[in-house]
Amino acid sequence: MPRRCSVEQCHILKNKIKCTLFKAPKEVNILTAWNEAVSKANGKSSIAHYVCQNHFSAADLISVNNNYPGDLNVC
Numbered sequence: 001m002p003r004r005c006s007v008e009q010c011h012i013l014k015n016k017i018k019c020t021l022f023k024a025p026k027e028v029n030i031l032t033a034w035n036e037a038v039s040k041a042n043g044k045s046s047i048a049h050y051v052c053q054n055h056f057s058a059a060d061l062i063s064v065n066n067n068y069p070g071d072l073n074v075c
């Protein structure tokens with residue numbers, strides 16, 4: 001499976017712009033949400049393998065940082 005965004009109309013994909021790809025999560029609940037979001041974007045039933053950063057809001061990305069220890073200094 002080539003590493004590419006699962007959103008077919010992704011302009012990052014079309015323009016071959018380098019951007020961060022996020023692998024689909026293993027947690028079933030979250031994975032289902034990813035599949036639904038990608039299916040909606042593609043207009044047909046689709047499986048999310050990778051989704052690029054283009055489709056996440058800043059708030060979505062920041063929430064990932066909650067996995068870090070609270071006292072970690074980010075420089």
Ligand SMILES: [Zn+2]
Nearest residue numbers: 005010052054
């Ligand atoms: Zn994309």
